[in-house]
Amino acid sequence: MTVLDDTASNPGDEPTDARGRTAELHAIRAQALAGPSDKATEAQHKKGKLTARERIELLLDEGSFNEVEQLRRHRAVGFGLEAKKPYTDGVITGWGTVEGRTVFVYAHDFRIFGGALGEAHATKIHKIMDMAIAAGAPLVSLNDGAGARIQEGVSALAGYGGIFQRNTKASGVIPQISVMLGPCAGGAAYSPALTDFVFMVRETSQMFITGPDVVKAVTGEEITQNGLGGADVHAETSGVCHFAYDDEETCIAEVRYLISLLPQNNRENPPTVESDDPADRRSDVLLDLVPADGNRPYDMTKVIEELVDDGDYLEIHERWARNIICALARLDGQVVGIVANQPQSLAGVLDIEASEKAARFVQMCDAFNIPIVTLLDVPGFLPGVDQEHGGIIRHGAKLLYAYCNATVPRISLILRKAYGGAYIVMDSQSIGADLTYAWPTNEIAVMGAEGAANVIFRRQIADAADPEAMRQKMVKEYKAELMHPYYAAERGLVDDVIDPAETREVLIKSLAMLRTKHADLPSRKHGNPPQ
Numbered sequence: 001m002t003v004l005d006d007t008a009s010n011p012g013d014e015p016t017d018a019r020g021r022t023a024e025l026h027a028i029r030a031q032a033l034a035g036p037s038d039k040a041t042e043a044q045h046k047k048g049k050l051t052a053r054e055r056i057e058l059l060l061d062e063g064s065f066n067e068v069e070q071l072r073r074h075r076a077v078g079f080g081l082e083a084k085k086p087y088t089d090g091v092i093t094g095w096g097t098v099e100g101r102t103v104f105v106y107a108h109d110f111r112i113f114g115g116a117l118g119e120a121h122a123t124k125i126h127k128i129m130d131m132a133i134a135a136g137a138p139l140v141s142l143n144d145g146a147g148a149r150i151q152e153g154v155s156a157l158a159g160y161g162g163i164f165q166r167n168t169k170a171s172g173v174i175p176q177i178s179v180m181l182g183p184c185a186g187g188a189a190y191s192p193a194l195t196d197f198v199f200m201v202r203e204t205s206q207m208f209i210t211g212p213d214v215v216k217a218v219t220g221e222e223i224t225q226n227g228l229g230g231a232d233v234h235a236e237t238s239g240v241c242h243f244a245y246d247d248e249e250t251c252i253a254e255v256r257y258l259i260s261l262l263p264q265n266n267r268e269n270p271p272t273v274e275s276d277d278p279a280d281r282r283s284d285v286l287l288d289l290v291p292a293d294g295n296r297p298y299d300m301t302k303v304i305e306e307l308v309d310d311g312d313y314l315e316i317h318e319r320w321a322r323n324i325i326c327a328l329a330r331l332d333g334q335v336v337g338i339v340a341n342q343p344q345s346l347a348g349v350l351d352i353e354a355s356e357k358a359a360r361f362v363q364m365c366d367a368f369n370i371p372i373v374t375l376l377d378v379p380g381f382l383p384g385v386d387q388e389h390g391g392i393i394r395h396g397a398k399l400l401y402a403y404c405n406a407t408v409p410r411i412s413l414i415l416r417k418a419y420g421g422a423y424i425v426m427d428s429q430s431i432g433a434d435l436t437y438a439w440p441t442n443e444i445a446v447m448g449a450e451g452a453a454n455v456i457f458r459r460q461i462a463d464a465a466d467p468e469a470m471r472q473k474m475v476k477e478y479k480a481e482l483m484h485p486y487y488a489a490e491r492g493l494v495d496d497v498i499d500p501a502e503t504r505e506v507l508i509k510s511l512a513m514l515r516t517k518h519a520d521l522p523s524r525k526h527g528n529p530p531q
Contacts, residue, residue: 032070032087040111049182049204050248052092052107055142058252059105060096067094068128074120079151086112089120090145093128095137098259101271104132107142110182115145117188118152122159129166136265138175140255143192143205144182160187167194172367175262179255180205180241181248183225193240196364197258197316200231200241201251207234207241239320239353258314261328261335262368269369270335277309279332279508286500292441294379294417297343300325303375303415304338307331307504313338316361321353322346326361328370332508334515337365340375341426343416350422351382352395359398366406371511374412374427380420397530400425404432405527409514411507414438414494420446429493434517435510436493439500443479444488450475 015021035041035051044051050058056065070092073085090112095104106128108115117125132139148156170176171194178192180200184207192198192207200207208229215221215228227233234241245251263270283306290298304327305311313329322345327338339358341348365372381392403410403425411434412427423444429436438444454461457474464470488494498506 028071028087035109036086036111044111047204048247049110049144051111052109052142052144055179055181055248055252056092056094056096056105056107058249059140059142059255060098060103061100064096065094065105066096067092068131069093069124072120072124074118074152076118076120076149076152076155081151088112089118089124090115091117091121091124093124095128095131095135098138098256101259101264102135102137103140103259104128104135104137105140105142108145108182110144110146113146113149115182116147116149117145117156117159118149119155119159121149122156122162125159126162126166129163129170132174133166133170136174136267138177138259138262138264139170140177140179140259141191141195142179142181143184143188145188146183147186147188157187160191163191164194167191171196172266172363174265175259175368177255177258179251180207180231181251185209185211197243198234198241199243199245199251199255200234201248202231202244202246204248206230235317236319239317239357242317244319254314258328261314261330263370266367266369272335273330273333275309275330275333277332280505282501283307283504284501286503290377290415290439290441290500292416294443297347299344300340300342300348300375300377304329304340307507308336308338309333317357321351321357323348323351324354324358326358331373331504331511334511335370336511337361337370337372338375339372339426341378343377346382347379348377348417349379349382350396350399350425351387352390352392355392355395355399355425359402362399362402362406366402366408369408371409371411371514372406372427373507373511374410374433376412376414376418376423376426377416378419378422378426379417380422394530396421396425400431401527401529403427405521405529406432407517407519407521409434409511409517411435411437411510411514413503413507414442414444415500416441416443418442418444429495434514435495437503437506438485438488438494438497439503440485440497441500442485442488442494442497443483444493445483 015024041051071087072089073087074089088109090109091106092109093106095102106125129139176195177197178195182205186209189207189209206225206229212223212225212228231241231244235244243254261270286306289302304313308329308331313327316326323342325340325342329336329338362372381396410427424430427433461467461471485497489497
């Protein structure tokens with residue numbers, strides 16, 4: 001088959017009948033599908049990267065992709081652009097299905113202009129974003145671009161503005177997922193930051209506002225691209241990235257898994273599946289898994305595995321702010337969001353990063369009709385000058401605001417400690433939890449017994465012949481009076497104290513009752529959450 005040039009063909013050579021025109025169409029499409037050259041494809045593969053079309057094939061169900069504006073070309077002139085006008089203009093857009101449900105996608109083609117965004121390129125992205133919003137279906141961006149197309153000047157920058165505006169318009173309306181499979185620098189990095197989830201691949205993807213050369217010129221610091229904005233940096237340090245993987249195939253497979261847990265839009269519920277895991281399954285192992293001694297750590301992920309269907313869950317931001325866990329899972333086939341303190345990390349305290357992580361997750365669950373189950377074992381907020389000066393008050397308030405604003409079904413379960421303001425913030429009954437349960441090992445109080453006794457009985461302890469013995473006596477007395485497992489239940493602050501082994505059954509029955517919950521917020525344009 002003859003491959004056409006990038007430039008327009010000679011009008012004198014144009015076919016004159018329908019068969020000739022159709023053959024010409026197939027030749028043009030073949031060129032668009034093949035890309036710029038075998039050499040460019042080989043160079044992409046040598047970098048350990050797939051082509052845009054190979055990525056789309058991995059993401060979508062086989063044979064389901066429908067491309068939009070495959071034949072679009074840019075109209076820019078100058079700097080040699082008029083001599084190079086490839087089809088697609090460096091971005092492939094369209095829709096297909098993931099497990100039979102419609103998903104929209106755009107993928108930068110690094111082989112064409114390095115995936116850089118020009119006016120035509122941006123217009124294609126704008127169109128597919130508008131289509132996703134109108135159709136009420138998830139949007140996945142497969143990012144591998146070199147930023148704005150410098151030769152097109154401010155027109156390229158305006159294209160980014162249109163993307164940001166649509167990201168914001170779609171926020172909380174349809175799930176938006178950014179998959180970083182190459183470089184993403186400058187203003188381009190703000191689009192992923194506006195979406196719900198960010199995936200990255202180690203070694204091949206980077207995100208930063210100013211690159212290593214600029215950093216060195218301004219600050220004198222020398223750093224590599226991966227050291228500045230690689231997958232591990234954003235997964236562990238900055239929190240920009242929710243998921244990081246070693247290769248593109250695994251990364252895209254996990255994107256498919258995430259989509260299977262999300263609704264199409266904010267007007268639908270997440271998809272339900274049949275579960276072979278009995279709803280009334282007892283978990284006697286929980287009686288030994290969580291130590292009654294509040295000073296002994298344990299792994300909260302083991303608790304989650306015992307509770308959810310088949311022990312299967314997807315943790316969000318797994319490597320950032322590890323003192324709190326945010327995960328999507330299923331209970332009796334129904335998708336739930338789980339927020340849980342992690343006693344293995346910083347004893348499960350709330351700090352600035354944990355508050356931000358959990359607040360964003362709660363907001364996402366609320367936006368997409370995902371019930372929230374909160375597992376509490378929290379000794380309080382992390383004390384320290386750095387935390388106070390860093391704004392723990394306003395950051396902690398973000399989590400409080402997110403819970404108070406959420407209208408989805410909310411169930412909280414207190415496993416052990418629930419002290420002070422952190423107890424209130426972690427979806428206590430007083431801020432609107434629909435149901436609050438506790439295990440017999442719970443300790444709900446203003447603070448730990450030792451600290452409380454030191455404050456309340458300071459004078460008695462100081463005046464005693466044996467201060468330490470008196471202190472121990474007062475600690476025991478405080479626990480007996482105000483921290484016994486049934487104190488909160490007796491006052492209606494906990495709906496029930498339950499057998500840990502029956503937790504799964506209790507949660508499933510409670511969620512079934514709450515499935516038809518309807519709650520309205522006061523009429524307003526929008527709230528003004530803490531920043």
